[in-house]
Amino acid sequence: xxxxxxxxxxxxxxxxxxxxxxxxxxxxxxxxxxxxxxxxxxxxxxxxxxxxxxxxxxxxxxxxxxxxxxxxxxxxxxxxxxxxxxxxxxxxxxxxxxxxxxxxxxxxxxxxxxxxxxxxxxxxxxxxxxxxxxxxxxxxxxxxxxxxxxxxxxxxxxxxxxxxxxxxxxxxxxxxxxxxxxxxxxxxxxxxxxxxxxxxxxxxxxxxxxxxxxxxxxxxxxxxxxxxxxxxxxxxxxxxxxxxxxxxxxxxxxxxxxxxxxxxxxxxx
Amino acid sequence: xxxxxxxxxxxxxxxxxxxxxxxxxxxxxxxxxxxxxxxxxxxxxxxxxxxxxxxxxxxxxxxxxxxxxxxxxxxxxxxxxxxxxxxxxxxxxxxxxxxxxxxxxxxxxxxxxxxxxxxxxxxxxxxxxxxxxxxxxxxxxxxxxxxxxxxxxxxxxxxxxxxx
Numbered sequence: 232x233x234x235x236x237x238x239x240x241x242x243x244x245x246x247x248x249x250x251x252x253x254x255x256x257x258x259x260x261x262x263x264x265x266x267x268x269x270x271x272x273x274x275x276x277x278x279x280x281x282x283x284x285x286x287x288x289x290x291x292x293x294x295x296x297x298x299x300x301x302x303x304x305x306x307x308x309x310x311x312x313x314x315x316x317x318x319x320x321x322x323x324x325x326x327x328x329x330x331x332x333x334x335x336x337x338x339x340x341x342x343x344x345x346x347x348x349x350x351x352x353x354x355x356x357x358x359x360x361x362x363x364x365x366x367x368x369x370x371x372x373x374x375x376x377x378x379x380x381x382x383x384x385x386x387x388x389x390x391x392x393x394x395x396x397x398x399x400x401x402x403x404x405x406x407x408x409x410x411x412x413x414x415x416x417x418x419x420x421x422x423x424x425x426x427x428x429x430x431x432x433x434x435x436x437x438x439x440x441x442x443x444x445x446x447x448x449x450x451x452x453x454x455x456x457x458x459x460x461x462x463x464x465x466x467x468x469x470x471x472x473x474x475x476x477x478x479x480x481x482x483x484x485x486x487x488x489x490x491x492x493x494x495x496x497x498x499x500x
Numbered sequence: 501x502x503x504x505x506x507x508x509x510x511x512x513x514x515x516x517x518x519x520x521x522x523x524x525x526x527x528x529x530x531x532x533x534x535x536x537x538x539x540x541x542x543x544x545x546x547x548x549x550x551x552x553x554x555x556x557x558x559x560x561x562x563x564x565x566x567x568x569x570x571x572x573x574x575x576x577x578x579x580x581x582x583x584x585x586x587x588x589x590x591x592x593x594x595x596x597x598x599x600x601x602x603x604x605x606x607x608x609x610x611x612x613x614x615x616x617x618x619x620x621x622x623x624x625x626x627x628x629x630x631x632x633x634x635x636x637x638x639x640x641x642x643x644x645x646x647x648x649x650x651x652x653x654x655x656x657x658x659x660x661x662x663x664x
Contacts (some may be wrong), residue, residue: 232544232547233523233525233528233544234523235523236502236521236522236523237502237523238502238503238522239505239522239566239568239569241569241571251614261567263570265564265565265566266546266564268562269525269545269546269561269564269565269566270545270564271542271562272523273525273545273563274545282522282566284569286569310558326571332634333634333635334549334634335559335612335615335631336549336558336559336560336561336611336612336634337546337634338560339555339558339559339560340555340560340561340565341548384664397663420506420633421630421633422633422634424606
């Protein structure tokens, strides 16, 4: 399998990348690690006229701690998170998620921003960072803007990003010392795309949020997920799964409900 | 046809200047242009692991990495490990433990195995299997491969402790 012909340009700065994207009138794709786009190109599911390589832009590789948490540049790799190069401000959550993404050779190249922009429903970061209420930092011809990740991902492989905008990084809030999390994903083989993902975050002061991932749509947030952990209302899980769009298929329904229950059990443990 | 781009990369310690079509992936580049056919192409979408080589010091899938994107980088293919002591130990253990049959997956397996040995010196069998999950072998059933890696890990541990 060989990719269709495309041109390639390496951007030296965010401005240069935005200029290249603007000039290409929607026929370019941004590439960072290329671990999702590479297969798409080889399978000819994507046939852009131009690849704009942003991997070497210094600012996109930076990790900056703030009082509220951390700003992680788009081109930070999964392996960097796995190896602890990103300071642990999520009580081990991001490290655990990173270590479970695909395979080490993929994690060495694949980036957090690339994964978010690819917005594969079975991707780990769209689910994990939605759970953390992360904010997407965007730059385009109109300047800088930001929006919650929950808003940013609009559907399978779809985001709010305009063709001339790039995701600069993610602002991720720090978890409180008493916060607890769980992340359970079901794959038929380690490293495979997940069939179902369940993630729960208890902030330690009563608020409890969950995300249903690897559905056929954007990650589905359950804002008040106490019923999952307390196992107080089994009917509500059914309606949450229905709202996540998995009710049409008995297998999907079964696997997602089991994954959510296991995530709840993990949190309680 | 798209215009070729000039790149300069280091391959197995040698500086290579080449003009490449942007759509050429790194595996095809090292195989077709440099005749380093030790790197194998299997699935060509990043799943089977046969094309795994070292890129900038870390294992990477060369079938989903564009040669043009490696400009300025450093590539080490299986041919570049002839004198590498860890790879030497692994080659010997792979032979002794029947860790290959047809040999198609072997270059990628050895690259991943070397990464396991150097990055995870305390890996147990379960961890070795987990780390190997991105390299498919259709001959051996993995038992020999896991055993070969475990053997190298164990022998490195006992030699680190020294004799006696």
